[in-house]
Amino acid sequence: MTDHDFEADIGEASVFKCGTVAIVGRPNVGKSTLLNHILGTKLAITSRKAQTTRHRLLGIHTTDDTQYLFVDTPGFQQKHLNALNKGLNKTVTQVLSEVDVVLFVIEPMKLGDADRMVLKLLSETTPTILVVNKLDLMGDKGNLLPLIQDFDLEFPFADIVPVSAKKTLNIEELLTTIRKYLPEQPAIYAEDELTDKNERFLAAELVREKVFRFSGDEIPYSVAVEIEKFEQVGKLRRIFCAVIVDKESQKPMLIGKGGEKLKQISTEARMDMEKLFGGKVYLEVWVKVKGGWADDERALKSLGY
Template sequence: MNTPTDFRCGTVAIVGRPNVGKSTLLNHILGLKLSITSRKAQTTRHRLLGIHTTEDTQFLFVDTPGFQQKHINALNKSLNKTVTQVLTEVDVVLFVIEPMHLGDADRKVLALLPKDKPVLLVVNKLDLMGDKGNILPLIQDFDLEFPFIEIVPVSAKKNLNIDELLKSIRQHLPEQAAIYGADELTDRNERFLAAELLREKAFRFLGDEVPYGIAVEIEKFEMEGKLRRIHAAFIVDKESQKPMLIGKGGEKLKQISTEARQDMEKLFDGKVWLETWVKVKGGWADDERALKSLGY
């Protein structure tokens, strides 16, 4: 790939407490749905690289799990370790918060932020603020909490101020050639992305109890010409969760699978044949071996 002499390329961590819109922000920057989203905490469980390449810059965004402060089991310890490790490895950090709010959960993430790297405060959900003048005293308060390089208000959902955010990030990236090809969007394979889309739909369609005890295992992923044949198992923690996921006459599982398949076809740009079922693995979220086999 030809790169001009002033080309910049670097890694950018997106961090914050659960549900502040980190994955939505990444998806809007990339212009497609790569990172899964839902209103539930713990939706993002993996470190995910999203690649955004322009004429003079390659942004390597690392979407991290929200820093977990409840249900501290082996899974959540693993998620938190991912966040702290990413912060030591990247060039720039985006600390994402909601407007008019810097709560205890935000402050715990704030305490992890590196003092030796450029950290931008990204105030998301700007569209929800009635009087935009309210943001000025808010910004001044945040400035006292941490030496942010810059404070950028955005709305990931409404695509407001995203270009300004990218300009701000670019200034702090190292001058070097692109690491990935201009058409590459992630370092993750389709097998991983298929499992994530299935887990997202389960999070969206189920009540609060089941999602934290749910994982997805792709047991088979085969290409037949342009058709992808995918066999996937939902892993639940308790026998009582199985009927919740399957639903009456299999309707819930069918709904989850249909929506996930449609998203896969958009993302992979091809037809998908998907078969899903439910398996019970008691205590998987606190079992180191089970977590390893599921990619955590």
């Protein structure tokens, strides 16, 4: 090896890349689950119900040579088009105009109308990687090729990577693929930072996730969580929060017989907070009625939407 070759190798090895990566797709394809498995910790809340993600959430993953800034976005949809969901759709389109790379996440099935709706938002000038999620659920992997060909006819994808977010399959291959399209620049955040959101925000999200998990279909679209008080004394966090519902009739559904359901929501949320924050949490949760909040611009603003 000549001195020139040695210098070239050292130069290539020392190249650091850093950039933003939007995770987009129709509701409920596993965008938040994918982010959590890349980060190796639970940051984004998940549930089987559509529109779980309501905020633009930044997840930071730093390696020796790359800092990936993942932006988890709400699922773009045309159902429940109140002021809240119109605002969420606007968030998706705004994110897409600002990032270096887009991950377009689909399930292993035929291209549907909801997928096409998101495809229309994508720009051919931004490198877009087709991520076929839930690979573990595919019986015959041979069915993947026709699916990929269908999508390839619809949009000029830069790359295609099949993964299983839940089983952590092909995640490293996905990261390697993303890195190719990121700009060369120094890290923006410290290597131990996980997100740009504060603990108050994350606590509210974890309570909202448990509401989604333990309540019926009629509840989640009209639920918000407001942290009314957040105190930290040493390693103990004392958190007081209100679950806001749209109708008086929804209140007993969330509280449950003898307060059992609300207790379950609170206990599960507290356990997740203790894992994420690395310390003991005292959590108090109650239910409040605020009619029409999801269509009230002022109410949405006060709740951080």
